[in-house]
Amino acid sequence: MEVPILKQGHYLIASIQSALTDADLSQLREALIERVGKFRARGVIVDVTALDVMDSFAVRTLRDIAHMARLRGSETVIVGIQPEVAFAMVQLGLTLKGVSTALDLEEGLLFLDQQAKLRIERGSGRIDRG
Amino acid sequence: MADELRIPVTADVDVVTARQRGRELAAQAGFSSGDQTVIAAAISEIARNILNYAKRGEVLLSVVTNGDRQGVIIVARDQGPGIPDVQRALEDGYSTSGGLGLGLPGARRLMDDFDVTSSVGTGTTVTMKKWRHMNA
Numbered sequence: 001m002e003v004p005i006l007k008q009g010h011y012l013i014a015s016i017q018s019a020l021t022d023a024d025l026s027q028l029r030e031a032l033i034e035r036v037g038k039f040r041a042r043g044v045i046v047d048v049t050a051l052d053v054m055d056s057f058a059v060r061t062l063r064d065i066a067h068m069a070r071l072r073g074s075e076t077v078i079v080g081i082q083p084e085v086a087f088a089m090v091q092l093g094l095t096l097k098g099v100s101t102a103l104d105l106e107e108g109l110l111f112l113d114q115q116a117k118l119r120i121e122r123g124s125g126r127i128d129r130g
Numbered sequence: 131m132a133d134e135l136r137i138p139v140t141a142d143v144d145v146v147t148a149r150q151r152g153r154e155l156a157a158q159a160g161f162s163s164g165d166q167t168v169i170a171a172a173i174s175e176i177a178r179n180i181l182n183y184a185k186r187g188e189v190l191l192s193v194v195t196n197g198d199r200q201g202v203i204i205v206a207r208d209q210g211p212g213i214p215d216v217q218r219a220l221e222d223g224y225s226t227s228g229g230l231g232l233g234l235p236g237a238r239r240l241m242d243d244f245d246v247t248s249s250v251g252t253g254t255t256v257t258m259k260k261w262r263h264m265n266a
Binding site for chain 1: 131139142143145146149150151153163164166168170171175178193222230232233235236239240
C-alpha cells in the first residue's frame with residue numbers, strides 16, 4: 001500500500017494510513033527523497049499514528065529518511081508515535097537518535113516552523129524564492 | 131494444543147499478516163493493548179528473520195492456559211542455514227544481514243520465555259511466550 005504524500009507550503013507530509021510491509025517502507029523512503037528535490041521542500045513530516053508496530057526495519061527506514069532528507073537540505077520530524085508503540089520500541093532497544101519527533105501533526109508543523117526561523121536567524125536559511 | 135494458527139512466511143507481506151494475527155490472538159486471550167503491541171513487535175522481528183536468513187518458513191500461534199495464567203505461544207521455524215553461534219546472535223547489535231542486530235535480543239526482551247534451537251544446515255526454531263495472570 002502506497003503512502004500518500006501531501007505538499008503543504010514548504011513541507012511534505014507523509015501520512016501512513018495502515019500497517020506497512022518492508023517494501024512499502026522502502027518505497028516511501030525513495031518517494032520522499034525524490035520529492036524533497038522536486039518540490040524544494042524544507043521540511044518533511046512522517047505521521048506514524050496509524051502504524052501498528054515500529055520494529056527494527058521501520059525504525060531504520062525512518063532514520064534513513066531523516067538523514068537522507070537532511071543531506072538534501074530538508075528537516076524531518078516523525079509525529080504520532082503511540083504510547084504502546086513507544087513502549088515496545090524501548091523494550092526492543094530501538095531509538096530514533098538524531099531524528100526529531102513531535103507529539104502530533106500540529107506540533108510537528110510548529111517544530112518545522114521554528115526550525116525554519118532559526119535557520120534564517122543564523123543566516124543559513126535559504127533565500128526565499130517567493 | 132487447541133486452535134493453532136499457522137502462517138507461512140515467504141514474503142514481506144506475511145510478516146505483517148503474522149504480527150496482525152498475533153495481535154488478534156493476544157486480544158482474544160485478554161492481553162492489554164500494550165501487551166498486544168509488544169507481542170506484535172516480537173513476531174515482526176522473528177518473522178523477518180525467517181525471510182532474511184532462510185527465505186521461507188512459518189509462524190505458529192496458539193493460546194495456552196497454565197493454572198491461573200494464560201499465555202500466547204509463538205513458534206517461528208525454518209529450514210534455513212541455521213545459526214552457527216546462538217549466544218552471539220542474542221547479543222545486541224550483532225547481525226550478519228546488515229540489519230540493526232536487535233531482532234532476536236529485542237524479541238527476547240519483549241517476551242517472558244524465549245528459546246532458540248538451531249543447527250547449521252538444518253534450520254532454526256524460535257519459541258517465545260508471553261503470560262498474563264487471569265482474574266488479576
